[in-house]
Every structure is written in structure tokens, then in C-alpha cells.
Amino acid sequence: MKIRIYYEDTDAGGVVYHTNYIKYCERARSEIFFEREMMPLDGDQSGFVVKDLKANFIGFSFLGDILEVTTKVIKKRSASVLLEHIITKEDKKIFSMDITLVFVREGRPHIIPNNLYEVFKEDIIFK
Amino acid sequence: MKIRIYYEDTDAGGVVYHTNYIKYCERARSEIFFEREMMPLDGDQSGFVVKDLKANFIGFSFLGDILEVTTKVIKKRSASVLLEHIITKEDKKIFSMDITLVFVREGRPHIIPNNLYEVFKEDIIFK
Amino acid sequence: MKIRIYYEDTDAGGVVYHTNYIKYCERARSEIFFEREMMPLDGDQSGFVVKDLKANFIGFSFLGDILEVTTKVIKKRSASVLLEHIITKEDKKIFSMDITLVFVREGRPHIIPNNLYEVFKEDIIFK
Amino acid sequence: MKIRIYYEDTDAGGVVYHTNYIKYCERARSEIFFEREMMPLDGDQSGFVVKDLKANFIGFSFLGDILEVTTKVIKKRSASVLLEHIITKEDKKIFSMDITLVFVREGRPHIIPNNLYEVFKEDIIFK
Numbered sequence: 278m279k280i281r282i283y284y285e286d287t288d289a290g291g292v293v294y295h296t297n298y299i300k301y302c303e304r305a306r307s308e309i310f311f312e313r314e315m316m317p318l319d320g321d322q323s324g325f326v327v328k329d330l331k332a333n334f335i336g337f338s339f340l341g342d343i344l345e346v347t348t349k350v351i352k353k354r355s356a357s358v359l360l361e362h363i364i365t366k367e368d369k370k371i372f373s374m375d376i377t378l379v380f381v382r383e384g385r386p387h388i389i390p391n392n393l394y395e396v397f398k399e400d401i402i403f404k
Numbered sequence: 405m406k407i408r409i410y411y412e413d414t415d416a417g418g419v420v421y422h423t424n425y426i427k428y429c430e431r432a433r434s435e436i437f438f439e440r441e442m443m444p445l446d447g448d449q450s451g452f453v454v455k456d457l458k459a460n461f462i463g464f465s466f467l468g469d470i471l472e473v474t475t476k477v478i479k480k481r482s483a484s485v486l487l488e489h490i491i492t493k494e495d496k497k498i499f500s501m502d503i504t505l506v507f508v509r510e511g512r513p514h515i516i517p518n519n520l521y522e523v524f525k526e527d528i529i530f531k
Numbered sequence: 532m533k534i535r536i537y538y539e540d541t542d543a544g545g546v547v548y549h550t551n552y553i554k555y556c557e558r559a560r561s562e563i564f565f566e567r568e569m570m571p572l573d574g575d576q577s578g579f580v581v582k583d584l585k586a587n588f589i590g591f592s593f594l595g596d597i598l599e600v601t602t603k604v605i606k607k608r609s610a611s612v613l614l615e616h617i618i619t620k621e622d623k624k625i626f627s628m629d630i631t632l633v634f635v636r637e638g639r640p641h642i643i644p645n646n647l648y649e650v651f652k653e654d655i656i657f658k
Numbered sequence: 659m660k661i662r663i664y665y666e667d668t669d670a671g672g673v674v675y676h677t678n679y680i681k682y683c684e685r686a687r688s689e690i691f692f693e694r695e696m697m698p699l700d701g702d703q704s705g706f707v708v709k710d711l712k713a714n715f716i717g718f719s720f721l722g723d724i725l726e727v728t729t730k731v732i733k734k735r736s737a738s739v740l741l742e743h744i745i746t747k748e749d750k751k752i753f754s755m756d757i758t759l760v761f762v763r764e765g766r767p768h769i770i771p772n773n774l775y776e777v778f779k780e781d782i783i784f785k
Contacts, residue, residue, distance in 0.1 A: 281565065283558045285423075287416035289467045290699075294412055295708040296677040296684070303676070304537045311535065311595050327676040331712045337765070340416045341565050384718070408692065410685045417572075422557070422581040423550040430550070431664045438662065438722050454549040458585045464638070468692050511591070539677075541670035543721045548666055594670045 278305040278404060280364075282342040292337045298372045299332060302362040305346040306378075309396060309403050319390045325378040328357065336371030344371070348403040351375070356386045358397050405432040405531060407491075409469045419464045425499045426459060429489040432473040433505075436523060436530050446517045452505040455484065463498030471498070475530040478502070483513045485524050532559040532658060534598045534618075546591045552626045553586060556616040559600040560632075563650060563657050573644045579632040582611065590625030598625070602657040605629070610640045612651050659686040659785060661745075663723040673718045679753045680713060683743040686727040687759075690777060690784050700771045706759040709738065717752030725752070729784040732756070737767045739778050 280301045288294040306325075310317040318324035338344060345365045352359040357379045364372035380389040407428045415421040433452075437444040445451035465471060472492050479486040484506045491499035507516040534555045542548040560579075564571040572578035592598060599619050606613040611633045618626035634643040661682045669675040687706075691698040699705035719725060726746050733740040738760045745753035761770040 281558075281562065283554075283561050284415045284417065285421055285554050285557065288411045289414035289416075289418050290411065290705050290707070291416050292707075296412075296680045299677045299680065300537075300539050303539065304535075307537050307595075308535065316595055324671050326671070326673075326718075327715050329712075329714045331710070333710045334708050337707075341561075341570055408685075408689065410681075410688050412681050412684065417578050417580070419580075423553045426550045426553065427664075427666050430666065431662075434664050434722075435662065443722055451544050453544070453546075453591075454588050456585075456587045458583075460583045461581050464580075468688075468697055538669045538671065539675055542665045543668035543670075543672050544665065545670050545672075550666075 278308055278346045280304070280344040280346060282338055282340055282344065284340065287340050292339060295334060298334070298364055299330070299374065301344065301346050301364060302348070302374055302376065305348050305362065305403065306360070309348065310393070313396065315392065315396070317393065319382075319393065322384075323380070323382040323387070325358075326381050328377040328379045330374055330376040332372070332374040334372055336366065336369065338366055338371060342366055345404070349401075350397045350399045353394070353397055353399060355388050356380050358389070360397075405435055405473045407431070407471045407473060409465055409467055409471065411467060414467050419466060422461060425461070425491055426457065426501065428471065428473050428491060429475070429501055429503065432475050432489065432530065433487070436475065437520070440523065442519065442523070444520065446509075446520065449511075450507070450509040450514070453508050455504040455506045457501055457503040459499065459501040461499055463493065463496065465493055465498060469493055472531070476528075477524045477526045480521070480524055480526060482515050483507050485516070487524075532562055532600045534558070534600060536592055536594055536596045536598065538594065541594050546593060547596075549588060552588070552618055553584065553628065555598065555600050555618060556602070556628055556630065559602050559616065559657065560614070563602065564647070567650065569646065569650070571647065573636075573647065576638075577634070577636040577641070579612075580635050582631040582633045584628055584630040586626065586628040588626055590620065590623065592620055592625060596620055599658070603655075604651045604653045607648070607651055607653060609642050610634050612643070614651075659689055659727045661685070661725040661727060663719055663721055663725065665721065668721050673720060674723075676715060679715070679745055680711070680755065682725065682727050682745060683729070683755055683757065686729050686743065686784065687741070690729065691774070694777065696773065696777070698774065700763075700774065703765075704761070704763040704768065706739075707762050709758040709760045711755055711757040713753070713755040715753055717747065717750065719747055719752060723747055726785070730782075731778045731780045734775070734778055734780060736769050737761050739770070741778075
């Protein structure tokens with residue numbers, strides 16, 4: 278998953294606005310499903326929501342840069358999943374994040390449907 | 405309607421990213437309804453969508469600036485409305501936009517519900 | 532230039548938020564320079580700014596959709612350029628925009644530097 | 659610091675997109691300086707950057723909601739500061755975050771200038 282940095286991603290400090298790295302990770306998570314011709318949800322009233330996250334901002338990035346996002350499954354439970362995202366620029370780590378997602382149906386935690394659960398394999402790194 | 409400019413609003417050029425002025429106008433339009441304790445929609449599958457817009461970018465704005473957005477109804481039809489937005493900074497016009505909104509229900513144009521239609525009065529400027 | 536629609540692009544109406552189409556066009560314009568290993572600017576205090584734009588919102592798009600953005604140079608002047616952007620979804624036009632960009636140096640209009648000027652060829656469509 | 663939720667803040671899940679809560683906290687931090695007629699920086703090549711953050715997403719919020727953001731200084735060092743942000747909706751906590759900011763000048767950590775340092779008082783909660 279490659280991310281190009283455009284004007285919209287930067288701020289007056291001349292670098293990428295901090296929350297955007299967290300958005301790039303969400304793009305990477307969704308893309309895992311899209312490229313399998315799936316959606317990261319199961320009907321209108323369901324989907325993954327973020328429960329908590331811990332992020333480290335290690336380096337800067339700038340207009341025109343190309344970043345790479347990887348996703349690794351750290352732990353799977355019946356209704357939640359813990360992922361690790363790493364963002365690199367020219368093979369150097371500039372951002373890392375641990376994030377817990379909970380599957381929610383009609384506003385309440387719910388067992389992750391099988392087809393979605395199987396996508397999050399614990400032994401591979403999604404690129 | 406006053407808008408403060410934060411880091412998220414600016415880009416690496418040091419000024420407010422162009423599309424954000426268009427977002428501020430949407431905030432102003434929604435706020436017209438919110439401050440009347442209404443929503444700019446009528447049930448889940450309805451709401452106003454943008455049909456076209458014409459925007460002029462006249463001046464720059466920067467981190468920390470306070471902008472003011474006004475909204476004026478130019479023309480009302482049964483299913484659409486033409487509005488003019490003006491954004492000023494210290495009483496100087498820096499942006500103007502004409503925008504046509506269509507009321508849509510389940511993806512198709514629909515007569516604007518009465519309670520929403522009455523809000524868009526043709527003789528006042530919403531601030 | 533292909534654009535995937537992620538959660539961040541959509542709003543509570545279930546569709547892509549209107550100003551995002553205008554951002555996708557800016558991505559496409561910047562990418563024209565990036566893919567030539569150039570930047571759309573000439574030093575810190577310069578770059579293209581939007582003077583005016585006229586946008587038509589023709590169709591909806593949704594989470595997971597893939598859009599295509601094309602850019603065509605309509606008119607070139609010494610300090611400005613008029614472009615036409617078209618966004619399609621499965622070969623159907625869903626958005627079009629005419630936009631005038633002015634090259635600015637230290638806050639004032641300035642002749643477009645030669646290397647940037649040459650990129651905007653009038654007889655091709657950038658994809 | 660009150661934040662109104664507009665269309666741009668929500669996503670196709672019908673709720674506020676997760677990274678936006680982190681943006682609201684940045685607005686609140688910047689506003690602490692703006693309302694003292696200061697900027698959260700000291701010249702062009704300086705400012706606070708985020709080093710790390712830990713966020714908990716406790717409740718949902720929706721189009722039209724009004725949120726309140728508070729900021730509390732947990733720890734001050736010469737070049738960095740640890741803050742706690744809490745976001746409430748109708749006095750109920752829906753989000754909390756610990757965030758470490760480092761003051762940076764020309765890309766490197768630097769002692770926080772006195773006038774900025776004094777703003778971050780350890781015994782008050784900024785609202």
C-alpha cells in the first residue's frame with residue numbers, strides 16, 4: 278500500500294499533519310478487504326470501530342513523498358482484533374501504531390462475521 | 405458564523421487549502437438548521453446534495469485567522485435552492501460562492517419538506 | 532489517476548463528501564508533476580493557487596469505489612492556466628470542473644517558470 | 659472549547675470518523691494560544707510536533723452533536739510536554755487521549771520558548 282503525499286496532507290508547518298498517518302493506516306486496512314472484492318462490513322448497520330490506539334511519530338514526511346503502509350495482525354478475538362501498522366519512507370520507519378478494532382452491529386460489539394475474520398490472518402504482513 | 409483557522413486547515417503553501425473554504429460554507433449552511441434545533445434532512449435516506457457551484461478565491465488566510473461566513477438565498481424552487489456564500493476576513497471579502505443544492509430522497513430529487521423549505525428565507529442574510 | 536474511496540472520503544449521507552471531488556482533482560494536477568520527478572512549485576515562496584472554479588456534481592460515489600480523474604489544459608497564459616477535470620466511475624462521468632490556477636511568488640502573480648509551463652501541454656489529456 | 663459536528667466530520671458509518679477526535683484536540687491546544695493572542699510557534703521554522711499519543715474511543719457522536727474538549731498539562735519538560743485531552747458529549751466522556759508534544763526548531767528538538775512554556779500551566783484545565 279503506497280501513499281503519495283499531496284497538498285491536502287500537509288499543514289502550514291510544511292510537513293504531513295499528524296492525524297493523517299492514522300488515516301493512511303485506515304486506508305490500508307480497508308484496502309485489504311477491497312482488493313479481495315469484499316467490504317469491511319456486513320450490511321448497513323455494522324463495521325469495525327476503533328477502540329483504542331497508540332501511535333509513535335518517528336520521522337517527518339513532505340509534499341510529493343511516497344510512503345508505504347504495512348499491517349500485521351497481532352491478536353484476534355471473537356469480536357475484536359489488535360493490529361500493528363508501520364509506515365516507512367524509503368525503507369525507514371517514520372510511524373508505528375497499535376490499534377484495537379471492535380466489530381459492531383447496531384452500535385454494539387458483535388462476533389466478527391466469518392468471511393471478515395478469515396481475512397485477518399495472523400501469520401502474514403499485509404502490504 | 406465564525407471560523408477559526410487551525411493547522412488542519414492549512415497546507416504546505418502556508419495558507420488555507422482551497423477546498424476548505426467550500427467546507428466552511430457547508431458548515432454555515434448546516435448551522436442554520438442546527439441553531440433552530442433542526443437537522444438539514446428528513447429521515448435517513450434524505451438530505452441536500454450539491455448540484456453545482458461556482459467559487460472565487462479572492463484573498464488568502466492563515467493559521468489563527470478568524471473568518472466570517474454569510475449565506476443568502478438567491479432563488480428557491482420546489483426541489484432546489486440557489487445560495488450565495490461570502491467569506492470575509494476583517495470585513496474584507498476573501499471568497500465567494502454560488503451553490504445549487506437539490507433535495508434528494510433515496511437518491512432522487514424530491515420536493516423540499518415544508519419545515520426545511522421555510523428556513524431558507526429569501527430576504528435575510530444568515531450570519 | 533485512479534482514486535479509491537475510503538471511509539475518510541464519505542460522510543453520514545453515505546456518499547463521498549462534495550468537496551472531496553475537488554481535492555481529487557488537485558491530487559491529479561500535482562501527480563502530473565510528481566510523475567515527472569518535478570514539484571508543482573519553484574522554491575519555498577511560490578506555487579499555483581486557485582483563482583476560481585466551476586464544478587458540476589453529476590453522480591454519487593460510495594465506499595470502495597474506484598474513480599478516474601483526467602486533466603486537460605483548456606487555455607494557457609503567462610501567469611495562469613485554465614484546466615478541465617473530469618471524474619468518471621466505470622466510464623460514466625460523475626463530476627466535471629473548470630478551474631483557473633494562477634502562479635504566485637511571494638503572494639503575487641508571477642510568470643509561470645518555463646519548466647512548469649511546458650508540462651501543461653494543450654493537446655493532451657493527463658490521466 | 660466547543661466543537662459542532664458537521665457533515666465533513668462524519669463518515670459512511672454514520673458517526674464521526676475516528677481521527678477527527680484527535681484533530682479536535684489539536685484545535686483545542688492551538689486555541690489556548692490563539693485566545694491569548696499568541697501563536698503556538700516561534701518564527702517560521704519552529705513549532706510543536708506530536709511525538710506519541712494514546713487514545714481511547716469510548717462513545718460515538720453524530721451529525722449536529724456538540725462536543726467539549728478539555729486540555730490538562732500532565733508533565734512539563736524543557737523541550738516537551740505531556741497533555742491529557744478529554745472530549746465529552748452532554749457531560750459524558752466519549753474520548754480521552756494522552757499526547758506528548760516536542761518543540762522543534764529547524765527539524766530538531768529545542769527548548770520551549772519562555773512565553774509558550776508559561777502558557778502550559780500544570781494546575782489548570784483548559785476548556
